[in-house]
Amino acid sequence: MRRSGTAGLGARVTLVGRLLPREAPALVAPLRAALRARGIVLAESRAIAARPGPVLVLQDGSEHAGSHLLVAAGRAVPAGELGIAPxxxxxxxxxxxxxxxxxxxxxxxxxxxxxxxxxxxxxxxxxxxxxxxxxxxxFRLPARLDPIPPVRTVYTDPELAQVGATEGARILEHPMRENDRALAEGETAGLARLVLDARGRLIGAGITAPAAGEMIGLYALAIHQRLPLAAIAGLGARVTLVGRLLPREAPALVAPLRAALRARG
Structure with missing residues (x-):
């Protein structure tokens, strides 16, 4: 469900709590700006008290009153009958x-x-x-989880999608306002973020943009197949976001390769 859906119907919406605390802050920033632009109030202090109304009192002393309160507190594991505490x-x-x-x-x-x-x-x-x-x-077959974290998508507007590692030896960031297609379609809110290891291999990717959940698939495939960055950059500079990143970052990415070649004589 899109977070801004209720606001789009004319309701005044306040989101209490830090916005997507587990995601990379650089990817959350465009989403935060987009929600505020739609008139959604983001109260990112922690709620500490409640009064009839309903009214929430936050750590900073501010009060937020409303007609309805939606609480999404998650679920606890019912482990009492197992005798094992999670x-x-x-x-x-x-x-x-x-x-x-x-x-x-x-x-x-x-x-x-x-x-x-x-x-x-x-x-x-x-x-x-x-x-x-x-x-x-x-079936008594051997099976293990893939150590690479799976794709995760938050269906907000714009969407936020991530796969693999969120930190590495090098981070490449590319604002959507610098992407030709985004400019042509008037959808310039967002960011692409690529995570590389010390060898320049893609180990993580994140996108905040319309349809980010669809775009992340290419990078998920590259990460799970352990493909070098050049494998998807070669598809064409206008086809992939990584292709647009490479020209600007090429000197830094090529430097380790040059050093390795010199060391081998």
């Missing part, structure tokens, strides 16, 4: 989703906290967990 992010598991320290107990979906990956509370991740457990428990 951690703050769910049950810690190995990459095969077996709960650590337990022989015949598995966790999947929102309650799973896989080692080295962490919780991923998305519908498509829960489906992937279910498929993995069917392979392991029904």
């Amino acid at each position: 951690g703050p992010d769910g049950f810690a598991t190995d990459t095969g989703l077996r709960v650590l320290g337990q022989r015949n107990l598995y966790a999947a979906g929102d309650c799973a906290d896989p080692a080295g990956i962490g919780p991923q509370r998305f519908t498509h991740v829960a489906g992937a967990h279910a498929a993995l457990l069917i392979r392991r428990l029904v």
Whole structure:
């Protein structure tokens, strides 16, 4: 559901709490600006009290009154009958989703906290967990989670999509206002952010833009297949965002390769 949908119908909307705290701040900034431009109030202080009305009182002392209060507080893992207490992010598991320290107990979906990956509370991740457990428990086939974090998309307007690592040896950022197609379509709010390792390989990507959830697929494929950056840059400078990044960043990206060639004589 688009966060600005209710505001688009004429309602006055206030969002309480930090906006998308788990996502890269550079990608959240264009979304924050877009929501404010639509008249949505972002109260990013933490709510500390409530009064009838309903009225929320925030840490900074401000008060926000409304006719309806929507609370999205998440869900707690009902683990009482199991006799095992989950951690703050769910049950810690190995990459095969077996709960650590337990022989015949598995966790999947929102309650799973896989080692080295962490919780991923998305519908498509829960489906992937279910498929993995069917392979392991029904067909007795070996199966492990991919260590690369899956694609995650927030269906706001503009959308925010990320895949892979969020930090690396080098970060490339490209505002949508510098993209020809975005300019032509009048959709210049947003940013593309690419994460490279020390060898210049693409290990993460994030996009804030209209239809970002569709655009991120190319980068997800490149990351999961461990393709070099040139593999997608070669598709054409006007086809991919990474192609537009390369000319500006080429000297810095080529420098490590030159150094390696000199070292090899």
